[in-house]
Amino acid sequence: xxxxxxxxxRPAGCGVEExxxxxxxxxxxxxxxxxxxxxxxxxxxxxxxxxxxxGGCVAVILGQAEIQQFLQLAQRGTEEKERGxxxxxxxxxxxxxxxxxxxxxxxxxxRTLVGLLTSNQALLQLEAARCLHELSHSEQSAxxxxxxxxxxxxxxxxxxxxxxFIELCLYxxxxxxxxxxxxxxxxxxxxxxxxxxxxxxxxHVTVLEALGYALSQLLQAxxxxxxxxxxxxxxxxxxxxxxxxxxxxxxxFGVAVEFAWCLHYITCSQVNNALLITHGALSxxxxxxxxxxGAVQRTEDAGLxxxxxxxxxxxxxxxxxxxxxxxxxxxxxxxxxxxxxLFILLQFFLQKQPSLLPEGLWLLNNLTANSPxxxxxxxxxxxxxxxxxxxxxxxxxxxxxxxxLCNVAEKGPAYCQHLWPxxxxxxxxxxxxxxxxxxxxxxxxLLQLLFLYRPEAAQAFLQQSGLQALERHEKEAQxxxxxxxxxxxxxxx
Amino acid sequence: xxxxxxxxxxxxxxxGAAEPLPVERSPKAGAAPFRFTARQVRFPREHExxxxxDVQRHLYLQDVLTQVAGxxxxxxxxEFTCQVAGCCQVFDALEDYxxxxxTLHRNVCSFxxxxxxxxxxxxxxxxxxxxxxxxxxxxxxNMYQCLVEGCTEKFxxxxxxxxxxxRRHLYPADxxxxxxxxxxxxxxxRATVQVSAEALGAEGEQVEGDxxxxxxxxxxxxxxxxRRVLFVSEYLLPSVLVKGHHEDLKAPRKEINTSDD
Numbered sequence: 001x002x003x004x005x006x007x008x009x010r011p012a013g014c015g016v017e018e019x020x021x022x023x024x025x026x027x028x029x030x031x032x033x034x035x036x037x038x039x040x041x042x043x044x045x046x047x048x049x050x051x052x053x054x055g056g057c058v059a060v061i062l063g064q065a066e067i068q069q070f071l072q073l074a075q076r077g078t079e080e081k082e083r084g085x086x087x088x089x090x091x092x093x094x095x096x097x098x099x100x101x102x103x104x105x106x107x108x109x110x111r112t113l114v115g116l117l118t119s120n121q122a123l124l125q126l127e128a129a130r131c132l133h134e135l136s137h138s139e140q141s142a143x144x145x146x147x148x149x150x151x152x153x154x155x156x157x158x159x160x161x162x163x164x165f166i167e168l169c170l171y172x173x174x175x176x177x178x179x180x181x182x183x184x185x186x187x188x189x190x191x192x193x194x195x196x197x198x199x200x201x202x203x204h205v206t207v208l209e210a211l212g213y214a215l216s217q218l219l220q221a222x223x224x225x226x227x228x229x230x231x232x233x234x235x236x237x238x239x240x241x242x243x244x245x246x247x248x249x250x251x252x253f254g255v256a257v258e259f260a261w262c263l264h265y266i267t268c269s270q271v272n273n274a275l276l277i278t279h280g281a282l283s284x285x286x287x288x289x290x291x292x293x294g295a296v297q298r299t300e301d302a303g304l305x306x307x308x309x310x311x312x313x314x315x316x317x318x319x320x321x322x323x324x325x326x327x328x329x330x331x332x333x334x335x336x337x338x339x340x341x342l343f344i345l346l347q348f349f350l351q352k353q354p355s356l357l358p359e360g361l362w363l364l365n366n367l368t369a370n371s372p373x374x375x376x377x378x379x380x381x382x383x384x385x386x387x388x389x390x391x392x393x394x395x396x397x398x399x400x401x402x403x404x405l406c407n408v409a410e411k412g413p414a415y416c417q418h419l420w421p422x423x424x425x426x427x428x429x430x431x432x433x434x435x436x437x438x439x440x441x442x443x444x445x446l447l448q449l450l451f452l453y454r455p456e457a458a459q460a461f462l463q464q465s466g467l468q469a470l471e472r473h474e475k476e477a478q479x480x481x482x483x484x485x486x487x488x489x490x491x492x493x
Numbered sequence: 494x495x496x497x498x499x500x501x502x503x504x505x506x507x508x509g510a511a512e513p514l515p516v517e518r519s520p521k522a523g524a525a526p527f528r529f530t531a532r533q534v535r536f537p538r539e540h541e542x543x544x545x546x547d548v549q550r551h552l553y554l555q556d557v558l559t560q561v562a563g564x565x566x567x568x569x570x571x572e573f574t575c576q577v578a579g580c581c582q583v584f585d586a587l588e589d590y591x592x593x594x595x596t597l598h599r600n601v602c603s604f605x606x607x608x609x610x611x612x613x614x615x616x617x618x619x620x621x622x623x624x625x626x627x628x629x630x631x632x633x634x635n636m637y638q639c640l641v642e643g644c645t646e647k648f649x650x651x652x653x654x655x656x657x658x659x660r661r662h663l664y665p666a667d668x669x670x671x672x673x674x675x676x677x678x679x680x681x682x683r684a685t686v687q688v689s690a691e692a693l694g695a696e697g698e699q700v701e702g703d704x705x706x707x708x709x710x711x712x713x714x715x716x717x718x719x720r721r722v723l724f725v726s727e728y729l730l731p732s733v734l735v736k737g738h739h740e741d742l743k744a745p746r747k748e749i750n751t752s753d754d
Contacts, residue, residue, distance in 0.1 A: 026555060030548045037539060039547060041554035118669045120608065122593035152664045159611035159642065162595035164588055189663050194643025213554075225538075261550060268538045293504055306553055309546040313536075320533045334510040340503040347494045355545035362534060362542075369531040372513035380511055382497040389494045407531045412517035445529040452522055481526035 037222070042137050042175040043213055045168060062093035064102055071112050080123055087116070087127035094134040097143075103135070104146035114150050129168050136175035144179035151176065151187055155195045163204040170199070170207065174214035177221070184221055188228065192218070197235040200244075205252045208244065212258025219265035229271045238266075238276060242284045247291035253307065256288075260310035267314045273321040282333045285315050293341035296348045305353045308345055312356075312363045319366040339367065339377045343386060354393060361390075361400035368407040375408045379418040384408075388427045395436040402431065402442035409449035416453035424450070425460055432469040437478050444482040451489050458493035466490060613642060614670050621651070622674050640664075640671060 033039045062070075070093075073086035093099040103109050116128035132154075135147050154169045173192070176183050196218075199211050215237070218228055232238070241259045245251075263281070267273055292308050295301070319333065342364055349356045367374045378384065387405065391398050405424070408415050428450075431443040451458040470487055473479045523529045536542045575582045575590065577598045584590040600615040601608045604623045609615040617638060620627050630636055635647040637654040641662050648654040651673050658664040658671065 023552070026552060027548055030551050031544065034544055034547055039551060041551040043554050120597060122596040123589065125596060126592055149665060152668060156670060157610050159613055160595055161599055162592040165592050186663050189661060191641040191643050191662060198642055268536065290504065297501065306549065309549065317535055320535045335508045336511050337504055337506065337508060340500045343496055343500055344504065347496055350494050358542065359546055366533040369533045372516050373510045376513045377511040381499050381503060383500070386494050386496055406529050410518065410522055410529065410531050412515070414514040414517065445527055448527045449522055449529070452519055485526055
């Protein structure tokens with residue numbers, strides 16, 4: 001269940017270094033896009049099998065005349081196989097942006113394609129759908145928007161039964177959805193949400209993964225919190241999504257990744273998280289987290305963070321709802337194993353994906369902030385030292401680690417007794433040497449709590465040249481007052 | 494990062510919460526100039542905190558060449574013919590057959606042989622085209638249901654329904670699965686039409702006839718009123734198609750006796 005479908009992205013003649021370079025470029029482009037709030041990614045479904053002896057799938061630029069020729073042959077050819085081949089040739093051409101442009105500006109072309117999509121010839125339907133899929137993948141809005149006449153049919157076909165075809169329609173819809181608000185403004189009244197809700201009961205894993213993708217694109221839209229999420233929450237989708245995230249023999253990784261992201265887009269929009277909690281989201285996701293930690297222990301598969309990330313985010317955001325007190329006791333996450341699982345994941349992130357450490361620590365903060373029980377778990381499971389080992393990673397991580405430690409310390413003397421004696425003081429002397437103001441500031445907060453509830457620690461601090469460590473920051477505007485206060489406390493201890 | 498063995502052991506253990514140590518706060522804690530308060534944090538959608546994870550997610554999506562349908566290549570089988578009576582299609586791969594079957598034979602009207610993409614549309618069709626009671630009732634109440642799943646509106650006439658589909662649901666005015674009914678007796682099976690390229694019309698326009706025509710069938714083939722009937726050979730269908738839908742599917746191929754009207 002934890003095996004992913006392997007993608008075969010390997011352009012011919014590409015060395016490892018080249019691949020890394022391309023990946024860095026793509027990553028940089030994505031970061032830029034996200035900062036401009038234009039993060040769009042489309043999924044392309046392409047057959048791997050080389051077709052009929054032709055060497056590889058090379059995108060060919062087709063001119064107007066050729067496109068017309070292929071369309072005519074597809075429409076009026078005498079033999080179905082011949083007509084199908086014409087569409088295959090068209091599709092190859094449509095892999096190229098120039099052909100796409102020529103196609104959409106050619107009068108009657110889309111109408112013909114839609115006619116073939118809705119024809120009674122299964123093979124032509126499938127090939128026409130593949131052509132449409134290529135178009136939907138285009139990065140040029142005009143091309144994707146040219147596919148609008150087909151959407152009512154794509155939605156209608158979601159209620160069909162042919163799993164390959166439905167999968168194709170879903171990926172096509174997913175690509176179109178993410179393209180522009182204009183497309184979504186058409187799809188929503190056309191009934192995309194009920195269509196997806198009906199489709200989620202499919203037994204086919206490939207259909208479900210495609211559905212999750214399409215839904216995640218819909219939920220990621222800018223206008224989703226006002227215009228889309230309420231109707232999604234009002235449908236049967238939430239219950240089904242949570243069912244598909246339940247750990248067990250039926251859990252499929254690819255499907256779970258998509259629906260976990262769907263859930264993340266819903267929860268971080270803060271539309272009606274209480275509803276999700278009544279459906280058992282906290283306990284389902286908590287169990288999934290345990291399962292993930294177990295998988296990490298067994299396989300160390302580098303792909304697991306794709307699922308871990310949205311799960312952590314959902315839990316973190318949902319916990320803030322539960323704390324608002326709207327829900328009964330049994331719905332809230334209390335299981336100590338969650339803390340154990342989280343640390344196993346943090347260790348995994350440290351090795352494979354350090355950029356996810358802040359997200360894991362965010363969950364730890366939300367677990368411990370108002371929970372004496374979870375703070376106690378941190379102490380009884382001996383997790384303070386591992387936490388301290390994360391301090392050198394980055395400033396953001398340091399601040400979060402220190403915040404969690406503050407969560408523990410602020411609960412009083414019984415907790416601070418376990419914080420000192422111990423490695424904490426030494427680490428704090430270390431963080432006081434950081435240049436980042438926020439790191440130092442949070443260190444000062446922790447010191448105050450420690451000195452308050454464990455006065456002996458102040459003495460030890462003095463003995464370990466603590467005052468000198470503090471002096472360094474006496475002139476810093478944001479820190480001065482606290483530095484002075486601590487100096488006083490230490491001296492009077 | 495070293496984790497104590499207790500952690501792994503705890504994960505493998507049973508559910509349970511730690512008995513909390515006693516909490517005892519002093520009012521001096523977090524007092525000015527200090528400001529720490531333990532609190533949960535929320536991040537809204539677009540917060541930059543999510544940047545790294547979002548970028549990873551999209552790199553995954555862009556990993557473009559994913560394999561279709563799970564199997565790396567479609568296994569070829571010896572050529573076989575579709576066993577539905579009168580269908581002449583030949584296949585050498587089960588997936589092709591699956592799509593063919595679902596497109597042309599799955600939701601077929603037993604009266605007029607039209608095939609529909611879904612059971613939902615077929616049901617509506619049978620009701621509106623072949624049910625005489627429908628005609629009578631529709632004179633008194635709104636009987637034409639909206640085609641969009643999830644919409645519960647009903648209309649007096651098929652034209653009103655079409656207007657609704659266009660205005661409310663932004664459907665195309667020439668939506669192919671909403672052809673107005675031809676003027677004919679509801680219970681008469683329509684003569685079947687040979688499927689050919691000509692059916693699509695000289696200009697590539699859909700002919701004014703009906704959207705889905707089924708492959709030609711030999712004359713004299715008729716079906717009992719009101720039932721969707723499928724001819725199926727149990728030897729041929731991949732198991733995925735036989736999943737518990739219709740009891741007829743489990744029976745070997747048989748012909749249905751018909752009445753003569």
